[in-house]
Amino acid sequence: ADLPGATPASSASVSKALSGCKKHGRAVRDAVTVRRGGGALGGKAAMQKKRHGTASEARKEAPADPKVETIRTVVSDMLSDPSTHSDPATVQSVTEILVLSMSENKAHAGVQTYCLATLYELAFESKANRPAIVAAGVFARIVECMADLPSAVAIQKRGCALLWLLALEKEHLLNFVRAGACSSVVWALRSQLTDDAVANAALGSIKPLSLVDYGRKALVAAGANEAVASAMLRNASTASLQAYGCSILSNLAVDVNNNRVAMASANELDAILGAMMEHNADSAVLREAIFALHNLATSERNLRSVAEHGLPVEDLLENARVADEGCRADIDILLKRIKEMRSFIAKEATRRSREEAASAAVVESQPVPTPLPLPAPAQETIQTREPSSTRKPLPTPPPAQETNQTREPSPVRETNQTRESSPAREMNQTQTHADPALAEEVQRSAMSSGERGEFESALTQLHVALRMKRTIYGEGAANDDLVHVMNCMGYLSVLIGDLLTAVAWYKESLLMQRRIPGVDPVSLA
Structure with a gap:
């Protein structure tokens, strides 16, 4: 009843159901009512139906647990009628229950898994449900549960998957960033590099954010560049992951507002060129990789790194020309710029060789200074030192004569030469x-x-x-x-x-x- 925005009828029925489930288990289903229609909702048809696999997988993964069963019973009864899945009042009530359950059971992996799976199911089934889910504060709960259970792969996977769905709506991206979810997704990607499901979900949620300036800055600050490149290198055989990764690396490097391109690291170039080599016949991967190289090569430093890379870049580009005709214009530009850069590098090497040879010649032409002769050793003589008693005392100097004249300070000598500063x-x-x-x-x-x-x-x-x-x-x-x-x-x-x-x-x-x-x-x- 204390949930914000809950309707009176739904709040009373849900509170009654939650308290009754603790005492009587499933028998309380007959007492659960909602505002719409005012009738009883019983049965488990909605939760037994496989919709997108998420809720069914959650039931298979999580063993029977009293807390999970209590929440499942209430939610199942409220969603037993398929028509309620898009009802705003029902969706709002279910979302509030799930978010509250996540908040009150932070360390319970089963509760978190079930709640994330059900929220994903609601968000996936209808776009109209997503604003209600976001309004209930789900971003903060996702970030919190991913931080509380970092080693639970299922939590990381479902959290990233739900963030991915919600990030598809542009109006939700600012809430995504403000909740600190960028760091959560990057951490999940970095910690689960070899898990394809986690990597795909993480990259899916990162890509929409990389298209907006505030999202790009938050991702770069969280270290998304290196995390994405590492995920691509560790999952080289997954084509969809490689295509997403190339697109994201390009978006993160390009600052459209300031017309700047960041310097790509060696890992980023290895990931992009490696994707072209591993998936040399996949037009989707090649298209994204060429797009990324074309954007990165607008920076002279990145172009030089590409030209000096150990992989046969020209061969990879020629192969991409055959595999995807739509990239031919960008490939021609890249090949021309790489050729020009290689020529410049060769001229630079020749110039350095000439400079080194000229410097060596200058050093050799200078005469070697003749070393100065060593001074002859002093001849030691033995002298007899007189005892102090026999030595004559030195005469005492006469006292200075005092005069009434005051000595003027000597004038400073002026010269035509100006003394240089230190x-x-x-x-x-x-x-x-x-x-x-x-x-x-x-x-x-x-x-x-x-x-x-x-x-x-x-x-x-x-x-x-x-x-x-x-x-x-x-x-x-x-x-x-x-x-x-x-x-x-x-x-x-x-x-x-x-x-x-x-x-x-x-x-x-x-x-x-x-x-x-x-x-x-x-x-x-």
């Missing part, structure tokens, strides 16, 4: 003692920082390397080495969003290239 002196010292090997080491460290995404640190290190190289080559020098460093600094400035600085570096690079005899600036760029 940082400037340090920079001059660095330039004077610049070492080619050290300059190359600083440049390599900058490149490593850039590959890790530490762009500002890489830019700072390249500044140092450029100063050292200019000192080594001499004032006014122009060569490929300095041009490459300035181009890298321009590129890093673009990555951190400083476009004015990037333009300045590229302009200086082009001016220097024009001073290099026999070099085409376009080829270097």
